[in-house]
Structures are given as structure tokens and as C-alpha cells.
Amino acid sequence: MNRKWLTAIILFFLLTANCLPIFGGHSAVAETGGTEINASTVNVRTGPGLSYSVSGSLAKGDKVTVTGQEGDWLEVQAGDASGWIASWLTSSSSDNAAAQKAVSSVDRLNVRAQPELSASVLTQMNAGDQAELIGETGDWVEVEFRNTRGFVSKQYITATKTSTENPAPAANDVSSFEIAVSALNVRKKADLSSDKIATVHQGEVYSVQSLQGNWVEIRLSADATGWVYAFYGHLSDKSAKSAASAAAETVTVLTAGTNLRSEPSTASGVVSRADAGDQLTVIDKQGDWYQVALPDGQEAFIATWVVTAGETAIAQKTTEKKEASRKAGTLNGLTIVLDPGHGGRDGGTVGVRGTTEKDLTLKTAEALSHYLRSAGAEVIMTRQSDVYVDLRKRVSDGHQVAADAFISIHYDAIADNSVHGFTTYFMHSYQQQLGEYVNAGLEGKLSLDSRGVRNGNYLVLRENQQPAILVELGYLSNFNEERIVTTSQFRDQAALGLYTGIINYFDAQLGQ
Structure with missing residues (x-):
């Protein structure tokens, strides 16, 4: 009787062994694809992003076959199992040396000693700061930032893989640069140690002034330019003007008495004023300013923070503030x-x-x-x-x-x-x-x-x-x-x- 049960158990495991998921543990994968895992542990996810659930994991040295790609994520297969892994944690025979980067999406992002909120804060990253991406642990990623190694919450970073394989296009082949990460530092010179002069954001399009190695000089306003790292955006021969127009054909003014200025600066002269609910046609976008056409045929600039983009935007009208008599020690009317x-x-x-x-x-x-x-x-x-x-x-x-x-x-x-x-x-x-x-x-x-x-x-x-x-x-x-x-x-x-x-x-x- 015992021998029959033992035989049945052995047969069960033999029949079901091929059904076990390959990504279920850290064991080496038998598949000899062209892409190799180069981090100690890499999570396999159900979709192309850090927000998708983990379906398994791979260990350093495991090899997989790439069957698809979406952005910086690879759809891979090993045996009969498949899933998505981060491309910046892999290497392939066709890769040149690549730098794996984590770009902070927010200011004052805490870098902690351990992957938990109660861990001590070692340092902080600001929006657009870049750190070396080392690995991933649950809801945290391990990074090295300015010689300090620690953990940051993955929901506040954009991960990307940079490569020097393709030479930069000639300056006369491109006219605009679209930001591809949540936040990117603009620097005074084409150097990571140069002073930060501004921060630009995902989806914004800027005119290209020149190229220098892996750096792009963009125009921020009529009288200001700065440098951004080329890996964090897309160069195009599409003009910044047409790109901006495509993004927002019209903008709707939010506040009564909004200033329309002669230049994209709060220091420039006021040429007219707009009322809440007014819709203006966008001609161009320069940094945080829209160039718009006025009903009388003039052109002016309006700040992006006082409008809502889109033809169907609903104006958020505000009531006129009533002047109230105020005595010292009170705040009446304020x-x-x-x-x-x-x-x-x-x-x-x-x-x-x-x-x-x-x-x-x-x-x-x-x-x-x-x-x-x-x-x-x-x-x-x-x-x-x-x-x-x-x-x-x-x-x-x-x-x-x-x-x-x-x-x-x-x-x-x-x-x-x-x-x-x-x-x-x-x-x-x-x-x-x-x-x-x-x-x-x-x-x-x-x-x-x-x-x-x-x-x-x-x-x-x-x-x-x-x-x-x-x-x-x-x-x-x-x-x-x-x-x-x-x-x-x-x-x-x-x-x-x-x-x-x-x-x-x-x-x-x-x-x-």
C-alpha cells in the first residue's frame, strides 16, 4: 500500500514539473537568449512599469529572450513563462556600456538607509536630479547619489537607460526637444556640475539652439537658454511652435484681469488684460509662457499657470474682491x-x-x-x-x-x-x-x-x-x-x- 502511494506521488511530480512557472524563484533560467540579467535580483512584472504586480523574479546571470518592448521595459520569455522586466537592469550582446539612471520627479526626495519609511534619511534629491540605479526591492529602488548609496520610493522616480551607441544628430537636423521624464534640470553649461537654472517637465517642447556631445541647448524664453541631457527627451525636426500648437490649440483664462505681456516675463510690459473664461489661440510656447493671438490681431504672452489648456476647458471664474475697510490688528478684506x-x-x-x-x-x-x-x-x-x-x-x-x-x-x-x-x-x-x-x-x-x-x-x-x-x-x-x-x-x-x-x-x- 505504501509503495503504491509513493509511486503515485512520484508520477504526480513528473507530470506537473513542466507546469511550474520559470519565474517563480531565483534559480538560473535554462533559456539561452541574447539578453542577460545584470542585477542581483530583478522582478518580473505583469506589465511594462513599476506599478504592475510582480509575477516572479530572475537572478544575476539569467538569460532571457526579448519578445517585445514598450519604452524602457522589455517583454521577455524564458521557457514557457513570460513577463516584463526593466531594460536598465539587463545587458545584451548588442549593448554598449550603458548607465542606468533614476531621475527624481519631485523636490526633496528622501534617500534612506533602508527600504522603509522609518529608516534614517541619508540625503535628498531634487526634481531632475539623476542617480545611478542599482536594483529594486519591493516598492523601493536602490540608488547611488553623489557617493551616497540608499533607497528611494519608486513612485517618485523615472527610470531610464542611457547609451552612447548612437551619435548625436547634427544641430541643423533638429529644431525642437521634447522632455520625456517627469522633471529635468536645466543647467547653465553643458556639464552635470554646472549650476541649475530651471526645471522643465514631461511633454514640454523647446526650441533647440545647439548640440554639444550628449547635451542640448534649449531656449527657455526670449532672453534665456540652458542645457539639458539629451537622453531624457526626444530631438525632432518638428518646430517647437507646431508642437506647442498641437498640444493646446486654445487656452482658457482662469482669473479676471489677467495680464497679457509683451515678453514671456513678469517684468515685461502689460499690453492688455483678459477676463476669466476668455479663450485665446496659442501661437507658440516658450518655457512657462504661451504666446497667444489677441482678438485685435496683436500677439502677447500669458503665463501657463493662469490658464487651462484645451478648447473645452471650463473657466473657473472668481468673484471680484471687495475692498473692505481695515484697521490695524485686523485682516478684514484680505x-x-x-x-x-x-x-x-x-x-x-x-x-x-x-x-x-x-x-x-x-x-x-x-x-x-x-x-x-x-x-x-x-x-x-x-x-x-x-x-x-x-x-x-x-x-x-x-x-x-x-x-x-x-x-x-x-x-x-x-x-x-x-x-x-x-x-x-x-x-x-x-x-x-x-x-x-x-x-x-x-x-x-x-x-x-x-x-x-x-x-x-x-x-x-x-x-x-x-x-x-x-x-x-x-x-x-x-x-x-x-x-x-x-x-x-x-x-x-x-x-x-x-x-x-x-x-x-x-x-x-x-x-x-
Whole structure:
């Protein structure tokens, strides 16, 4: 009887062995295709992207046959099993030496010591920064950034594989460059160590001025150019003008009294004004500006952040602000936008004790809103719950209501856990005075050291036409400071300091 059962079990395994999935483990694959795995472990996914579920894995040295490709993803087969793997984790006989890169899609992306949110922050990447991509672990990718090796959340990076196999086309063969990654740094010179002067985004098309090796010089505005790495976009002989027109035939104005300017700059003269709901025909796109045709035949420039692209766009009309009499110590008739940093899938930094920045910023903004409303201000929150809000949408919220002040609230972190204190940032000269008053208000209420008022090239400041500041209310990377800033008493004092600075700023304007 036992012998019969043993025979049956052996026959079962012999019959089913060929049905087992090849990608089920880390064992070597028998298939001898032309593509080889060059990372220690590579996940096989059900579709071409990091968001697809993992169906198996492959080990370094395994060989597979490529049956298809979509972007940077390869559809592969080994035996009877198939799936998708990242091309930047493979090599083939036809490949030249290739650099595997992870490009950050957001500012202040934490690089952590381990693939978990509770791990310490080693350093941070900004939008467009590039790191060497080493491997993938669950929802994390391992990278090496500026000689620091760590892990970043895969949802905030664009992975790409670069190659030097094909020579760059001649400059006279191309006229436009379309950005292919979420965010890309524009540099002053054709060198990764050169100063960053701007950030461009996926889908934007720019005129090509010249080529230098693997670098492309693009025109950002009428009087500014910069250099981007050619691997992160597409060169084309299609003009930037036609590309921009194809992307948006018309734009719809969001705010009454929007300025139409003679040049793509907020410093240029105003040639006309548009009302909310007006639709304008796009002629060209230069960086963050549309060149549009006016009804009287003139041409002008309008900022991308005050319009919605598309012929069927619905105008978001805003009511005219009514002037209200205001006395010192009150905020009657003023509109203030509060911007609790991060939210939703963007958690911001995480403290050494596990505090999540996005939770603190929302609680602090809520505390501040009570003070402001009690003084008569209309308060607009860019988010009121744990949701993700795009940075440009946050800025647009302020523009649509013609905000009198825009306050972005954050908490800081850095690899050096001895750094401490709060900092106030501004970008444009018309924002500096607000920053100085608010920083002084915080100095009078907080026990933390002040790091002063500084210039900060943050998108919510850079693209903001309103008096806008960004405050970093302490370092979560400092153990003692994290303990302090997570208390309700600190949040109330921080809110009171911000409120005091805002009141003093507007009171000073009454005498002008």
C-alpha cells in the first residue's frame, strides 16, 4: 500500500514539473537568449512599469529572450513563462556600456538607509536630479547619489537607460526637444556640475539652439537658454511652435484681469488684460509662457499657470474682491492662502522618531487658519486632508483668488542630524518683506534658533505672482527638535508666530 502511494506521488511530480512557472524563484533560467540579467535580483512584472504586480523574479546571470518592448521595459520569455522586466537592469550582446539612471520627479526626495519609511534619511534629491540605479526591492529602488548609496520610493522616480551607441544628430537636423521624464534640470553649461537654472517637465517642447556631445541647448524664453541631457527627451525636426500648437490649440483664462505681456516675463510690459473664461489661440510656447493671438490681431504672452489648456476647458471664474475697510490688528478684506506641504502619496520627510512631515504641516496650517479667520481674513487651504496636490495647482489656487499672501508650511530634514532651527524662504523681491515680518514673528514665539530669511528657489515661490513665503519650522532629522515640534504646544506657538508676522506685515502697509 505504501509503495503504491509513493509511486503515485512520484508520477504526480513528473507530470506537473513542466507546469511550474520559470519565474517563480531565483534559480538560473535554462533559456539561452541574447539578453542577460545584470542585477542581483530583478522582478518580473505583469506589465511594462513599476506599478504592475510582480509575477516572479530572475537572478544575476539569467538569460532571457526579448519578445517585445514598450519604452524602457522589455517583454521577455524564458521557457514557457513570460513577463516584463526593466531594460536598465539587463545587458545584451548588442549593448554598449550603458548607465542606468533614476531621475527624481519631485523636490526633496528622501534617500534612506533602508527600504522603509522609518529608516534614517541619508540625503535628498531634487526634481531632475539623476542617480545611478542599482536594483529594486519591493516598492523601493536602490540608488547611488553623489557617493551616497540608499533607497528611494519608486513612485517618485523615472527610470531610464542611457547609451552612447548612437551619435548625436547634427544641430541643423533638429529644431525642437521634447522632455520625456517627469522633471529635468536645466543647467547653465553643458556639464552635470554646472549650476541649475530651471526645471522643465514631461511633454514640454523647446526650441533647440545647439548640440554639444550628449547635451542640448534649449531656449527657455526670449532672453534665456540652458542645457539639458539629451537622453531624457526626444530631438525632432518638428518646430517647437507646431508642437506647442498641437498640444493646446486654445487656452482658457482662469482669473479676471489677467495680464497679457509683451515678453514671456513678469517684468515685461502689460499690453492688455483678459477676463476669466476668455479663450485665446496659442501661437507658440516658450518655457512657462504661451504666446497667444489677441482678438485685435496683436500677439502677447500669458503665463501657463493662469490658464487651462484645451478648447473645452471650463473657466473657473472668481468673484471680484471687495475692498473692505481695515484697521490695524485686523485682516478684514484680505485673502490668505495656506499651503500645508506634501500630502497623499507625497509624505515629505520622515523624522528620526518616525514623524511624517505631511501630518505636521496640515495640523500647523489648521491652527494658523483659526487665528487668521478670527482676525477677519478669508483663508484658502490648498489641501484640507491627506491628499496629493500638484505644486502648480497650489500656486494656481493663489492666483485664482488674487491672494494677498501665500504661506507654504514645511518641516525640514538633512543628513547631518545636528542641524537645527527654523528658516523662512522667499524667491522674488516682492516676497522678501513678508518673509522678514513672518520670521520676526516666529522669533518672538518659538524657543528654536532662527536660521534667518533666505532666498529659496522653490516652485511655489518661483512661479508665484503673489507675496509668498515658505517656512521650515524645524528639523525632523534632529532628535531633540523632532520631539519639540510634534507637540500641540509648539504648533500653537508656531501658528501664533506666523499670525503675528502676517498681522505686522499688513499693518505696515496701512501706513504706506
